[in-house]
Amino acid sequence: MAKCPLCGTTLNWAELIEQMLPIDDAQAIFKDKERFMGAFESFVFKCPTCGDEFYGGNLPRKEAEKVFDLLNEFNGSIDWEKRRVRLRLNSLLALDMMLEQWDKKVKG
Numbered sequence: 033m034a035k036c037p038l039c040g041t042t043l044n045w046a047e048l049i050e051q052m053l054p055i056d057d058a059q060a061i062f063k064d065k066e067r068f069m070g071a072f073e074s075f076v077f078k079c080p081t082c083g084d085e086f087y088g089g090n091l092p093r094k095e096a097e098k099v100f101d102l103l104n105e106f107n108g109s110i111d112w113e114k115r116r117v118r119l120r121l122n123s124l125l126a127l128d129m130m131l132e133q134w135d136k137k138v139k140g
């Protein structure tokens with residue numbers, strides 16, 4: 033799971049994504065994976081625990097891609113008016129990783 037590169041606290045993906053929602057043209061960017069990944073990697077996030085700032089490029093790209101997929105898979109995953117993420121992204125990511133490992137075990 034993504035951790036703050038400075039203090040090592042596990043980050044809440046919903047909270048990270050909420051930091052990105054006010055960017056220009058966000059609604060269009062959040063529908064286009066390439067644009068989303070570009071915006072994500074160059075976005076300056078602020079850690080809610082230590083208050084330090086870091087680029088999205090420091091976080092695991094695979095998780096960010098999965099987060100994009102999850103947000104687009106579920107209707108109404110983002111409340112644009114309140115700028116809130118309605119999905120529990122960390123739980124969904126954990127579940128997804130678990131299934132992936134189980135899949136590997138079965139096929140391996």
Ligand SMILES: [Zn+2]
Nearest residue numbers: 036039079082
């Ligand atoms: Zn931190």
